[in-house]
Amino acid sequence: MLIFKLAIILLASKIAGDLSVKLGQPSVLGKLLIGIILGPAVLGLITNTEVLNEISEIGVILLMFLAGLETDVKEFKRTGKASSYVGVLGIILPMFLGYLAGITMSLSTFESIFLGLLLSATSVSISVAALKEMGQLKTKEGATILGAAVIDDVLVIIALAFVMSLSGGDVNLTTVILKKFAFFAIAIALGWKVVPWVLNRFVKLQVSETVISAALIICFLFATFADKAGIAPIIGAYIAGVSVSVTKYQQEVTEKVETIAYSIFVPVFFTLIGVSVNFTGITDKIWTIVILSIIAILSKLVGGALGAKLAGFNTKSSLGIGSAMVSRGEVALIIASSGIQNHLLSEELFTVMVIVVLITTIATPPLMKKFFSQSKNELAS
Structure with missing residues (x-):
């Protein structure tokens, strides 16, 4: 029964989150x-x-919408260079090491390249939750992480289209690039000119909660638009949040969306990541999982940290930024699914990669806690 499952998820996630905080870790x-x-x-x-999957998807979309709402646009603009360095180097190192791992595992050239691409993906939805808890979302580091995630998503999807077009998949690279460019051009234009106008008009309706309703409509439409353009819906939700953040309704929308999101949708999202785990039949692949997990964690951590260091961050902040890029999340799972469909990833390796994605997701919050706490201590001293 759905209602009973929701009750169990909400009760367990709140208690588990509280225990995690008491143990010095983020509640996520x-x-x-x-x-x-x-x-x-x-x-x-x-x-x-x-149904739970749909609730979970709403949860991650609302989480990224909140991240956009709390983004300092001026800081975001100033971190463009740093975001580019982190995003690009955070792709190059995992791509290279993933390719080498594939060759070592006797995969074909295209399968090895695909494995590298899969390890290059980043999903910062988990990182956003940890950043909010640690009060780091509105910092220069937080803006850099969010900007790098957008760059990472776009570059990986374009590279994926390129690989599929060369490997015989029915993909037109030019079309893919044009769709991505069109999405960002249109989304930014709508966010700049149309979103404020829609909010101002919608609040005049003679019904209750017009501001929050208008904001959620904008969020869901932007997420849908991104999905249709072949970009992760969370990127669309994030842009929608940034668009609303520069209006006079930012504070009201943020407070009400937080209430809606964290009361039901976000807990379901976090819990369902763990629920999806199935350890059946992985005993024979345990060393493959261990090696790929080490590559996945270290390559993003080091690649992202190098990019941040080149952009002028100190060592601890650089490692904090790198650690926030470690989680592969739903973006990697979407890419893995496309690999199955285009025969670039076997069913056996798909199961392995699902476990690796989960391990990177679980590893991200404690890594962030470690490095960002150290960075705060350095500044205090």
């Missing part, structure tokens, strides 16, 4: 781990369903 780590315990891997109390 506890929410991820409790999903594994509740799911088929341990207790089997919660199973993934289509």
Whole structure:
């Protein structure tokens, strides 16, 4: 029964999050781990369903919308150079090491390149939650991480289209690039001119909660637009949040979206990541999982940190930025699914990569806590 499952998820995620904080870790780590315990891997109390997946998707979209709402646009503009360095170097190193791992595993050239691309993906939805908890979202580091995530997403998707076009997939590279360019051009134009106008008109309607309703409509439409353009919906939601953040409604929308998101949708998103884990049949692949997980974590951590260091951040802040890029999340899973469809990833390796993605997701919050706490201590001293 859906209602019972929601009650269990909300109760368990809140308690697990509280325990995680008491142990000195971000609450999101506890929410991820409790999903594994509740799911088929341990207790089997919660199973993934289509309805829960839809609720989870709304959760991640609202999470990134909130990240956009809390973005300092002036700071975001100033970190363009740093975001570019972090985004690009955070792709090059995982791509290279992933390719070498594929060759070592006797994969074909295209399969090895695809594995490198898969390891290059980044999803900062988990990082955003950790940044909010640590009060780092509105900092220069936070703006750099969010900007790098957008750059990473676009470059990886374009590279993926290029690989698929060469490997015989029915993909037109020129069309893909034009769609991406058109999305950002139109989304920015709409955010700049249309979003404020829509909000100002919508609030005049003689019904309740017009501001929050208008903001959510904008968020969901931008996420849908991004999805249709072949870009992760969370990028569209983030741009929508930034668009609303420069209006006079920013504070009201932020407070009300936080209430809606964190009361039900976001806990379901975090918990379902853990619920999706299934350890059946992975015993024979344990060393493959360990090696690919080490490559996945270190390549993003080092690549992102090098980019931040080149942009002028100190060592601890650079490592904090690098650690925030470690989680592969839903972006990597989407790419992995396309690999299955285009015969660039075997079913066996797909299962391995799902576990690797989960490990990177679980590793991200404690890594961020470690490096950002150290960075704060350095500034204090």
